[in-house]
Amino acid sequence: MMQSMFMDIMPSLHFTGLVLAVGTFLIIGLFHPIVIKVEYYFGTRLWWVFLVAGIGFIAAAMLVANVMVSALLGVVGASCLWSIGEILEQRQRVKKGWFPMNPKRKKEYED
Template identity: 60%
Template sequence: MEGVVVGIVALVMIGVFHPIVIKCEYYFSHRIWPLFLAAGIGFLLAALFTEGMLSMILGLAGVSCLWSIRELQEQAQRVEKGWFPKNPNRKEPMDCTK
């Protein structure tokens, strides 16, 4: 029974994190990745100090946050390709290399 529950929770997390990544990239750009890193580490640490189903769910949340770092970068590439809209109100940082 626990395997079925963990599978369902994993599916729900994938469904929840996908729009979160899209919205975060739209409003904050891919540079928000440290927030996902901190959340991922936090969830994984919490999973170490809990047991049973809660530990599994916290571990899934932690890994989902860490995977979202890569997805943020890929989402930025999809925006550059024109597959997703770019936020016209977001100010990009100055490029000091020019």
């Protein structure tokens, strides 16, 4: 009985929004440790990589016809662009002692 009811409802369900929400959540969650690692190993000097990648992903999003893929590419592009500011903020968080400082780059944190 329950399985029959579920099978009747199933064709009317749309999972696009749910997949996009989960994909967005995972992409944003993935960028958090990426920003931390990039700042730790390279400092803020790789901000331009995020700029180029962000522009590239957003351009790709405009060229892809599939709505779900296009939206996820747009989220990755926006996350790349947002990460530029986050890398600069991460440097400040390291200076405040909230995150570990790379001892090989200690002089970069001196004002």
